[in-house]
Amino acid sequence: MTAPIQYIAGQWLAGEGQAFHSLNPATDKVIWQGQAASEVQVDQALTAARQAFYLWSAQSLEQRLAIVERFAALLQDNTERMARAIAEETGKALWESRTEVAAMIGKIAISKRAHSERTGTVENPMPGAKAFIRHKPHGVVAVFGPYNFPGHLPNGHIVPALIAGNVVVFKPSELTPMVAELTVKLWEQAGIPAGVISLLQGEVATGKALAAHAQLDGLFFTGSSNTGHFLHQQFAGQPGKILALEMGGNNPLLVNEVANTKAAVHDIIQSAFLSSGQRCTCARKLFLPNSANGDQILAELISATQAIVVGDPLAEQQPFYGSMISAKAAAAMVKAQQQLVELGGKVLVELSADGAFVRPGIVDVTGVTGIPDEENFGPLLKVYRYDDFDAAIELANATKYGLSAGLLADSAEHYQHFFSRIRAGIVNWNKPITGASSAAPFGGIGASGNHRASAYYAADYCAYPVASVEAESVALPASLNPGLSL
Numbered sequence: 001m002t003a004p005i006q007y008i009a010g011q012w013l014a015g016e017g018q019a020f021h022s023l024n025p026a027t028d029k030v031i032w033q034g035q036a037a038s039e040v041q042v043d044q045a046l047t048a049a050r051q052a053f054y055l056w057s058a059q060s061l062e063q064r065l066a067i068v069e070r071f072a073a074l075l076q077d078n079t080e081r082m083a084r085a086i087a088e089e090t091g092k093a094l095w096e097s098r099t100e101v102a103a104m105i106g107k108i109a110i111s112k113r114a115h116s117e118r119t120g121t122v123e124n125p126m127p128g129a130k131a132f133i134r135h136k137p138h139g140v141v142a143v144f145g146p147y148n149f150p151g152h153l154p155n156g157h158i159v160p161a162l163i164a165g166n167v168v169v170f171k172p173s174e175l176t177p178m179v180a181e182l183t184v185k186l187w188e189q190a191g192i193p194a195g196v197i198s199l200l201q202g203e204v205a206t207g208k209a210l211a212a213h214a215q216l217d218g219l220f221f222t223g224s225s226n227t228g229h230f231l232h233q234q235f236a237g238q239p240g241k242i243l244a245l246e247m248g249g250n251n252p253l254l255v256n257e258v259a260n261t262k263a264a265v266h267d268i269i270q271s272a273f274l275s276s277g278q279r280c281t282c283a284r285k286l287f288l289p290n291s292a293n294g295d296q297i298l299a300e301l302i303s304a305t306q307a308i309v310v311g312d313p314l315a316e317q318q319p320f321y322g323s324m325i326s327a328k329a330a331a332a333m334v335k336a337q338q339q340l341v342e343l344g345g346k347v348l349v350e351l352s353a354d355g356a357f358v359r360p361g362i363v364d365v366t367g368v369t370g371i372p373d374e375e376n377f378g379p380l381l382k383v384y385r386y387d388d389f390d391a392a393i394e395l396a397n398a399t400k401y402g403l404s405a406g407l408l409a410d411s412a413e414h415y416q417h418f419f420s421r422i423r424a425g426i427v428n429w430n431k432p433i434t435g436a437s438s439a440a441p442f443g444g445i446g447a448s449g450n451h452r453a454s455a456y457y458a459a460d461y462c463a464y465p466v467a468s469v470e471a472e473s474v475a476l477p478a479s480l481n482p483g484l485s486l
């Protein structure tokens with residue numbers, strides 16, 4: 001198995017580490033295989049990256065943007081190829097995989113604007129000199145990607161990092177190596193210089209070797225809170241290394257009297273079950289009032305959930321969502337539902353798994369105690385009925401996470417009150433809590449992040465500010481300070 005799947009110093013090489021493969025979760029067929037990058041190859045990638053950094057950062061912004069924009073054009077030309085790769089490797093429905101590629105393409109123009117607005121050059125006049133604020137790249141940064149958006153989310157770190165002048169060593173999820181390989185091949189086709197982007201395919205051992213490498217100036221991570229916290233500990237005592245952690249959530253969606261119950265049900269389903277519940281922004285907890293309106297919404301939600309089409313992600317007649325990333329992930333969702341039942345939850349719609357395919361579930365956990373504050377990363381929605389809005393908000397805030405939250409309510413006053421109290425980085429009103437815009441900051445508080453929001457604010461962690469006062473020549477001041485004679 002000597003497939004050349006590692007991209008180091010501008011060359012495609014076979015890995016020298018453990019063999020691993022990627023499955024199409026919908027068919028259980030092997031669709032990619034190779035050997036992981038060894039520690040020696042991780043070191044080779046870092047050395048090549050360091051050498052490439054000086055040339056890449058010395059290029060003008062226009063020269064760097066020319067390559068990044070060529071990458072966007074290649075993504076456009078290869079939309080169907082990339083979308084099918086995402087669908088085959090993650091089980092994501094093709095229609096949704098196409099939206100992921102569109103998000104990848106949109107990222108370039110947005111990152112260009114964000115770079116200028118967030119980290120552009122500012123000149124301020126001053127007597128006999130000029131004051132400048134400029135920004136410089138950190139150097140060699142690692143990008144770790146999750147499996148659920150194998151194209152879009154690593155892209156959200158890679159593009160702003162490259163625009164700022166950093167060089168990138170990319171470690172994709174071991175569950176989506178094929179998408180990563182196609183992405184880097186498009187970067188190569190765009191003419192990215194050798195060493196400016198490296199691809200290190202591998203499992204946790206490769207990730208650990210990369211994260212621990214002394215030559216790293218920073219690490220941009222999107223993934224689980226467990227892994228993110230591990231990396232945070234690993235980087236403790238290294239304040240000079242920039243660390244951006246985009247992690248999971250345990251997100252609440254509250255309802256408070258909505259006349260348009262059908263639209264409310266639509267937004268609840270879009271929030272809880274889109275992508276088979278495999279979005280960090282998915283709603284995990286639904287708070288419904290103990291009222292006729294709450295009863296009506298729940299009844300319609302149950303019926304609509306039972307009618308959701310789950311199926312072949314590449315079928316002509318597209319499903320709402322395809323499979324989860326693996327049968328293992330699906331089995332974990334069945335187990336999570338069982339745990340809720342054992343704690344006293346009442347199944348309203350039973351979550352069920354067939355291989356990697358999972359039908360969505362809804363469990364009423366009103367009054368149930370002892371539910372772990374954990375992210376169940378799949379199509380399982382817990383329902384809490386409430387009498388008091390403030391108490392519901394308090395319960396919604398009772399989590400170590402703080403990524404997304406939302407309120408469906410006709411009253412603007414209710415939303416103002418909710419907004420003032422809810423703790424999350426994305427807070428929506430009468431809109432799903434999934435599908436955040438790349439033109440806004442994207443990040444959470446608590447266990448969801450480390451205050452380095454991504455998306456529009458990714459530019460902030462891709463460069464550091466440099467303040468300068470500059471004069472064309474040295475000159476004596478009009479008067480000397482006391483005690484000085486020259």
Ligand SMILES: NC(=O)C1=CN([C@@H]2O[C@H](COP(=O)(O)OP(=O)(O)OC[C@H]3O[C@@H](n4cnc5c(N)ncnc54)[C@H](O)[C@@H]3O)[C@@H](O)[C@H]2O)C=CC1
Pocket residue numbers: 144145146147148149153171172173174202203204207208211222223224225226227228230246247248249279280375377448
């Ligand atoms: N906040 C956000 O923007 C997002 C967060 N997520 C979260 O990501 C998770 C799903 O993605 P996964 O791929 O399962 O995350 P994961 O944490 O298992 O893996 C993420 C990346 O870290 C690497 N990794 C895992 N353990 C490591 C270690 N000990 N040292 C170094 N590298 C390591 C993996 O190989 C992969 O490249 C969910 O929890 C979801 O909420 C997913 C998408 C977006």
Ligand SMILES: O=C(O)CCC(=O)N[C@@H](CCC(=O)O)C(=O)O
Pocket residue numbers: 103148149153156278279280281433434435436437438439442454455
């Ligand atoms: O990162 C961006 O450009 C915007 C944020 C984004 O795309 N969020 C998506 C993906 C959520 C996830 O990470 O799973 C969303 O809000 O659904």
